Amino acid sequence: MIDQKGSLFIVSAPSGAGKTTLLREVRSRLPDVKFSVSFTTRPPRPGEEDGKDYFFISEEEFLKGIRENRFAEWARVHGNYYGTDRHMIESWIAGGQDVILDIDVQGARELKCQYPQSVAIFILPPSWGELERRLRLRGTDTEDVIEKRLRNAARELEEAFWYDYLVVNDEIPKATDQLVAIITSSRCRTNRQFWLLKSFLANFTG
Numbered sequence: 001m002i003d004q005k006g007s008l009f010i011v012s013a014p015s016g017a018g019k020t021t022l023l024r025e026v027r028s029r030l031p032d033v034k035f036s037v038s039f040t041t042r043p044p045r046p047g048e049e050d051g052k053d054y055f056f057i058s059e060e061e062f063l064k065g066i067r068e069n070r071f072a073e074w075a076r077v078h079g080n081y082y083g084t085d086r087h088m089i090e091s092w093i094a095g096g097q098d099v100i101l102d103i104d105v106q107g108a109r110e111l112k113c114q115y116p117q118s119v120a121i122f123i124l125p126p127s128w129g130e131l132e133r134r135l136r137l138r139g140t141d142t143e144d145v146i147e148k149r150l151r152n153a154a155r156e157l158e159e160a161f162w163y164d165y166l167v168v169n170d171e172i173p174k175a176t177d178q179l180v181a182i183i184t185s186s187r188c189r190t191n192r193q194f195w196l197l198k199s200f201l202a203n204f205t206g
Contacts, residue, residue, distance in 0.1 A: 005096040007186050008089065008115050009033075011179075012108045013123030014153030016135040018169040022123060023102060025176040030183060034092045034099045039065070042080035045140075072114060073107035078148070082107065098183065105159040112162075119186055121179065122163040126170040 013019035027035060039055045041062050050056050062081045065071055072090075074083035084101060092099050103111065112120055125131040131153060135146050160166060165182055169175040 006093040007098045007183075007189075008093055008111070008118035009098065009100045009183060009186075010103055010108045010111055010118055010120045011100060011123065012103055012105050012120070012156070012159075012163070013169075014125070014131065014156045015149045016131045016138075016153070017123045017125045018134070018172065018175075019102065019123045021172060022167075022169060022175055022179060023100065025172065026100070026179050026183070029176070029180055030098075032098070033183065034097045036084055036089050036092075036099055036101045038102070039071070039083045039085065040080055042078075042082075073103065073110040075104055075106040075110075077104050077106070078152075084111070098187070100183075105156045109159070109162070119165070119182065120163040121165045121167060121182060122160040123175070124157075124160065124166055124168045126168055 011019060011023065023035070027033070037051065037053070037055055039057055039062060041057060041059045042054075044050065044053070044056055048054065059081065062074075062083065065083065066074060070086060071083035072086040074081060076082075082104065084103065084107065089099050089101070101107075101111065108120055112118055125134065132146075132150060135141065135149055141149070167175050167178045167182075
């Protein structure tokens, strides 16, 4: 167990729920929060940058990382591997930094077990019909891929019940406000103020 001074926020959502857009907004409002960049074996999409959106590595290198216990969590999703660097997030948290992880439900459950004080947030679309509409509006996937994403979404939604918070992304400004409120309020939790309480008690002479 790490010496936790910062908080770990685990954010998951089915494909098409608008998680990427929301996290971009949160990042602009809370620039002091660290965003963990995952490792993946999938190829970059247009506009994605290595080291910013993901660390793009070969399957061989990823499997080597699994053997060396490099990842705090890892999963195979849509035929590609995704993983979170253990040392990076633990060093940030121990240093007092809040960290957001954009993680699928498989990895989220694993991380919640490893870091029980983490805060798990699930992003919901306003309706099933809206989720399907958003996936089709992308215009980047074939019908088979869309159907696969919808089947995966149904399974992911079943996992949402164990998350600490649910945020419905109907309107981006409203959903962003809710995400920011969750993060900022967590900074007032007793475990985050433990060191402050100790300093008060150490100086108490009454």
